[in-house]
Each structure stands twice: as C-alpha cells, then as structure tokens.
Amino acid sequence: MAEQPRTGTDGANPARATGTPRLLVENVYKRYGARTVLDNIDLSVASGELCTVVGPSGCGKSTLLRIVVGQEGATDGKVLIDGEPVRLPDASRGIVYQKYSLYPHLTALENVLLGKVLEHPFYRSRSAVAAHRDEAMELLARARIAEHADKYPHELSGGMQQRVAIAQTLIKRPRIVLMDEPFGALDPGVREEMQVLLLQLWETYKMTVFFVTHDLEEAVYLGTRVLVLSQYYTDDRGPAAGTDRGARIVADHALPRCALPTVVKSAPEFNDLVLRIRHEGFDPGYLRHVRDFNLEHPDAFQTLTPEEDGRATGRSTV
Amino acid sequence: MRLPAYFGVHAAPSPWMGRLLVIAPFVLLIAVYLVASHLRLSENPDDKILPSLAQMADAVDRLAFTRDPRSDEFVMLQDTLSSLKRLALGIGLAAASGLLLGMNMALFPGMGITLIGIVTFISIIPPLAILPILFITFGVDELAKVMLIFLGTFPLITRDIYGTVKAMPREQLTKALTLGADELQLVYRIVLPQVMPRLIDTVRLTLGGGWLFLIASEAIASTDGLGYRIFLVRRYLAMDVIIPYVLWITFLGYSIDWSLRQILQRRYRWYQS
Numbered sequence: 001m002a003e004q005p006r007t008g009t010d011g012a013n014p015a016r017a018t019g020t021p022r023l024l025v026e027n028v029y030k031r032y033g034a035r036t037v038l039d040n041i042d043l044s045v046a047s048g049e050l051c052t053v054v055g056p057s058g059c060g061k062s063t064l065l066r067i068v069v070g071q072e073g074a075t076d077g078k079v080l081i082d083g084e085p086v087r088l089p090d091a092s093r094g095i096v097y098q099k100y101s102l103y104p105h106l107t108a109l110e111n112v113l114l115g116k117v118l119e120h121p122f123y124r125s126r127s128a129v130a131a132h133r134d135e136a137m138e139l140l141a142r143a144r145i146a147e148h149a150d151k152y153p154h155e156l157s158g159g160m161q162q163r164v165a166i167a168q169t170l171i172k173r174p175r176i177v178l179m180d181e182p183f184g185a186l187d188p189g190v191r192e193e194m195q196v197l198l199l200q201l202w203e204t205y206k207m208t209v210f211f212v213t214h215d216l217e218e219a220v221y222l223g224t225r226v227l228v229l230s231q232y233y234t235d236d237r238g239p240a241a242g243t244d245r246g247a248r249i250v251a252d253h254a255l256p257r258c259a260l261p262t263v264v265k266s267a268p269e270f271n272d273l274v275l276r277i278r279h280e281g282f283d284p285g286y287l288r289h290v291r292d293f294n295l296e297h298p299d300a301f302q303t304l305t306p307e308e309d310g311r312a313t314g315r316s317t318v
Numbered sequence: 319m320r321l322p323a324y325f326g327v328h329a330a331p332s333p334w335m336g337r338l339l340v341i342a343p344f345v346l347l348i349a350v351y352l353v354a355s356h357l358r359l360s361e362n363p364d365d366k367i368l369p370s371l372a373q374m375a376d377a378v379d380r381l382a383f384t385r386d387p388r389s390d391e392f393v394m395l396q397d398t399l400s401s402l403k404r405l406a407l408g409i410g411l412a413a414a415s416g417l418l419l420g421m422n423m424a425l426f427p428g429m430g431i432t433l434i435g436i437v438t439f440i441s442i443i444p445p446l447a448i449l450p451i452l453f454i455t456f457g458v459d460e461l462a463k464v465m466l467i468f469l470g471t472f473p474l475i476t477r478d479i480y481g482t483v484k485a486m487p488r489e490q491l492t493k494a495l496t497l498g499a500d501e502l503q504l505v506y507r508i509v510l511p512q513v514m515p516r517l518i519d520t521v522r523l524t525l526g527g528g529w530l531f532l533i534a535s536e537a538i539a540s541t542d543g544l545g546y547r548i549f550l551v552r553r554y555l556a557m558d559v560i561i562p563y564v565l566w567i568t569f570l571g572y573s574i575d576w577s578l579r580q581i582l583q584r585r586y587r588w589y590q591s
Contacts, residue, residue, distance in 0.1 A: 118497055
C-alpha cells in the first residue's frame with residue numbers, strides 16, 4: 001500500500017516542508033482483524049508545538065498515541081521522530097498516562113530520579129541519586145509538588161500524582177512528550193490548575209507536546225494546534241467501505257502559539273471554535289468528504305488513495 | 319445509638335472485650351483438655367493418651383534441657399535446627415527460583431509460552447505421591463527432603479509471581495522504557511523491587527505446605543528432626559512428647575510468619591495500600 005500513487009490535496013508534501021518535523025506520521029493504518037481503527041493518518045508536528053488531539057470516544061486517539069510511543073505497531077505506514085523511524089519505546093519519547101505513570105514502590109522524588117538513575121549501573125545508584133537530586137527537586141518545585149517529594153504515590157492525590165508524573169517525564173528531556181488524557185480523571189478545579197501548570201512548563205522547557213483528550217474545551221484551551229480525529233466522514237470508496245472506515249484527521253486548526261489565561265474559556269471566539277469542532281468531529285450525521293476537510297494549519301497535509309478520492313485517479317503528485 | 323456488643327452484623331466489641339474474646343477459645347480448649355486428662359488419669363494413672371501438664375513438663379525437661387546420654391546433645395534443639403535448616407533450604411530455593419521464573423515468564427512472552435505449561439503440570443502433581451521417586455533418586459539424606467519441600471512449593475510461588483507481574487499495568491513497562499530502561503533493567507530494577515513484598519506474602523502462604531512436606535519426609539526417612547521425633551515416639555504412644563512438639567512447631571510457624579509480616583510492614587510501607 002505504501003507505494004501507491006497519492007495526491008497532496010493541500011499541496012504541502014512533508015518532504016518539501018522546511019526543516020524536518022519533530023513528529024511525522026504518514027499513511028498510518030491500524031487494523032484489528034477486519035476492523036479498521038485508524039485509516040490513512042497523515043500529520044506533521046513541528047518542534048515546540050503543543051498539539052492536542054480530540055475526537056469522539058473510541059475513535060482511536062489512544063491507539064494513535066500508542067503507535068507513536070511504540071507500544072503498538074501500525075498495520076501500515078510510517079512514524080518518524082526527527083526523521084528517524086520509531087521502533088520500540090525509548091527515551092526519545094516521554095509519556096504521561098492518565099494513571100499508572102508512577103511506580104508505587106518509589107517516593108515522588110525517586111520516581112522523578114528514576115530516569116537518571118537508570119543511566120547508571122545499579123551499584124552506582126547512590127551516587128546517581130546524589131548527582132541528580134538537585135535537578136529532580138528543581139523539576140518537582142516547578143511542578144509545585146516539592147514539599148511532597150518524600151511521599152509515596154498512594155499518599156498523593158490524583159492531581160499531585162500527575163504533577164510528579166510530568167516532572168518524571170521531563171527529567172529525560174524527551175524530544176516529544178506524549179500525553180494520554182493525563183487530566184481525564186481529575187476534578188474540574190484541579191484539572192484547570194493542571195492545564196495552567198502544563199502551559200507554564202511548556203513555555204519554560206520549550207516542550208513539544210502531543211496531547212490526546214476527549215475534552216474539547218481542554219484541547220482548544222491548551223493547544224497551539226488542534227487535530228480532530230473522527231470516523232464521521234465520507235469518501236469515494238462508496239457505501240461498501242462504509243462499515244470498514246476508520247478514523248482520520250478531519251480538521252486541523254491553528255491556534256495562537258502562546259499560553260493564555262483560563263478566562264479565554266469564556267470568550268465568544270473560544271466557544272465558537274469549540275462548537276465548530278464539535279460539529280466537525282463529533283456529529284455522526286455530519287459527513288464531510290475527505291476532499292473538503294478543514295485542514296487549515298500550515299503543517300497539515302493529506303494523502304489520499306485513488307479509491308478514497310475517485311477524481312484524482314492518475315493524478316499522482318508523489 | 320448503641321451498637322450491640324457481640325451479636326449481629328453491627329456488633330462493635332470494645333478493645334478489652336476483643337482481647338478477652340480472642341483468648342476465650344484457647345482457655346476453653348485447655349480447660350476441656352485438663353478436665354478430660356484428669357478424669358482419665360484418676361481412672362488409670364498409667365494412661366498415656368491424655369498426659370497431665372506435669373508429665374508433659376517432665377518430657378520437655380528431658381528432651382530440651384538435659385543432654386541426651388547417648389548423643390550428648392539437646393535433642394529438641396538438634397531436632398529444631400535440623401528441621402529449620404531443611405525448611406529454610408527448601409522454601410528459600412523455591413522462593414528464589416519461583417521469583418526468577420515467574421518474573422521472567424511474565425515479562426518475556428517466549429519464555430512464558432515455553433514454561434507455563436510444564437510449571438502448571440508440575441504444580442498439579444501431588445508432591446507426596448512422588449516422594450518415593452525422590453528417595454530413590456536423591457537418596458534418603460537431606461537432598462530428598464529439601465527437594466520435596468522445593469517441588470511442593472516452587473510451582474505455587476512461580477505461578478503467583480507470574481500472575482502478579484502479568485497483572486502489572488502495561489503502561490508501567492512502556493513508561494520504564496521511555497525513561498531509558500533496557501530489558502534487563504526493566505526486569506531487575508523496575509519489576510523485581512515491586513514484586514518482593516508479594517513474594518514475602520506468597521512465602522507466608524506456602525510455608526504451611528512447606529511444614530507438611532518437611533514433616534512427611536522426616537517421618538519416612540530421617541535420623542533427626544521435629545517430624546522424625548513425633549513419628550518415632552508415636553510407637554510408644556508418648557503423647558507427653560508429641561503434644562509439646564506440636565505446640566513448639568506451631569510456635570515456630572507463627573514466629574516465622576510474624577517476622578515476615580514485620581519485614582513487610584517496615585521495609586515495604588507502600589505495599590499495604
């Protein structure tokens with residue numbers, strides 16, 4: 001499938017884009033038996049972006065994230081980090097899950113230090129801890145959880161645990177931080193605090209973040225870019241393909257590249273965008289054709305197979 | 319509202335009453351024994367089935383606090399040391415191999431598929447049924463006894479550790495890899511410290527079986543040991559020795575369990591939650 005002709009409807013071939021994107025996902029499919037979950041996913045994320053991914057539940061957001069981290073393989077297609085194909089999980093990609101990010105047998109500080117301690121043989125653990133303690137404490141302080149450094153995860157609340165989990169990931173300075181609904185299990189108030197914290201850390205550490213969430217407001221508030229992943233669309237494959245149509249990126253919005261206070265959540269433009277995305281991605285009755293997706297972000301690109309785009313047969317531009 | 323002190327699902331016994339209630343069945347049991355023993359002995363002073371406290375104290379004094387004229391040793395001490403050595407060796411080997419096997423089988427699917435069938439198979443064989451094979455193969459010395467305890471307990475420990483590691487969230491393993499761990503570090507620096515307290519718990523449970531296999535093997539072929547002594551004096555209906563020995567074994571078992579529990583509470587504070 002990788003060799004078939006494709007058309008770049010947005011005219012932005014990733015190979016021609018200036019500089020190598022931090023994350024490049026091209027023609028990625030994921031099938032479980034006969035069921036297609038991800039259907040020809042194309043996306044390119046530049047360094048420094050806080051890219052959020054939203055979509056209806058069960059559309060395959062987390063699957064996409066697991067493919068990027070390397071926990072699962074794509075059925076077809078390629079995933080590159082800084083131009084290098086990803087394989088099994090490694091330190092180039094950090095990850096924060098909704099839960100289970102922390103190790104129950106280590107204190108908050110030890111959890112953060114783990115990434116550094118593992119760089120040394122076990123008999124030098126003690127000196128590794130001494131060498132990196134200040135760095136870990138600094139990260140915990142930035143995550144505003146330093147006063148609980150010596151507590152075990154079970155002694156911390158959900159929000160505190162996620163603060164530690166973010167610090168734990170940052171100590172390795174990964175090229176991209178993947179987040180899988182990290183604030184999904186938190187109370188609304190704590191959730192908002194965590195969103196503000198994430199934006200602060202993103203600015204401080206110039207992180208590149210790929211953030212999966214089902215919460216539209218969170219996606220629009222946090223993101224410098226919002227990708228909408230949805231199975232509600234149509235293409236030229238006809239009704240026969242209807243049952244076997246997986247999710248793809250149906251919209252790609254560029255947002256201001258700066259952290260904003262939470263009051264923007266009540267601004268009319270903010271709510272308009274949320275409503276628009278809800279319509280684009282979450283409405284099963286609204287099926288836009290693949291040629292007409294709202295891919296307005298400059299890094300957006302889309303490759304279509306001749307079956308998907310009947311008009312394009314023989315008009316390959318690859 | 320007053321909660322009932324004893325009856326019903328809402329009963330809330332006070333602390334001192336709780337302590338009293340714990341002791342009550344023991345007191346009752348001892349009282350019944352003493353009465354029955356007294357009745358039998360007053361009928362026939364040579365009766366051996368229910369010895370009096372004095373007779374038992376006599377036997378303990380003879381076995382525990384005076385040197386045996388033939389071997390010049392304290393018999394009970396010698397029995398205890400021999401038995402504990404066998405138990406420690408058998409359970410220790412089972413714990414070490416069960417931990418390593420279970421952990422690696424759970425983390426490396428190739429190894430898991432290869433071994434889970436045979437481990438399950440071995441775990442279902444009744445260990446006592448192969449006791450003759452062990453005596454034939456490993457001789458009637460220490461090795462056969464240790465092997466019986468080992469074979470009787472290691473499949474259970476292996477399967478328990480296997481299940482525990484299998485049940486660990488997959489996210490934890492991926493997470494470790496993204497923190498730079500390689501596969502060996504994943505096994506020995508991420509997973510091992512997390513299953514250690516579980517191993518202690520599993521050992522606590524398998525110790526019951528361990529004692530069973532220890533006493534069974536000592537009963538059949540041995541020259542010392544707690545089980546050997548009990549089955550030796552059984553021929554003379556020496557209940558005055560058997561009862562103190564059983565109590566002593568119970569005490570040893572309880573002490574080991576208590577010590578393991580202390581280790582769990584002190585070293586693995588995070589585990590209890």
